[in-house]
Amino acid sequence: MTQPTTQPTTYAIAEAAHRSGLSIDTLRYYERIQLIDPPARDSGGRRAYSDDDLAWLGFLTKLRTTGMPIKLMREYARLRHQGLASAGPRKRILERHREDVLARIEELRSCLDVLNYKIDNYATLIAAEPRPQEASA
DSSP, X not given: OOOOOOOOOEEOHHHHHHHHTOOHHHHHHHXXXXXXXXXXXXXTSOEEEEHHHHHHHHHHHHHHHTTOOHHHHHHHHHHHTTGXXXXXXXXXXXXXXXXXXXXXXXXXXXXXXXXXXXXXXXXXXXXXXXOOOOOOO
8 A cells, every 4th residue: 555645835935924924025035145045836836935944044034133144144055055064164154153142142231231220220219209298188
């Protein structure tokens, strides 16, 4: 008895945009600048994104969220096509970027400390402020 073959799940561009949290325009842009490979096409010629495509988009989104420049993301994407042979250079890109992210986190912590100080100071000032007397009847 032959096993039924299951087709991999694919997503139209609108669904891929929804699932990835990116806009349709961003998906097309990423394709145009070669951050993502052109997705497969369905029988009608429409883009058909796979779960692997969505996973890659998720990773790219993390890189953008952490401030990696598009130029560096493109370099990483280019190296990715070389497979295991480019593992070292890709690792170095991520290590350098991690250092940048850690520095930004430290800078944000410093900013948060200032905000917390100001908020606490205002809370102290407000608590010490005299309250108007309640009107007596």
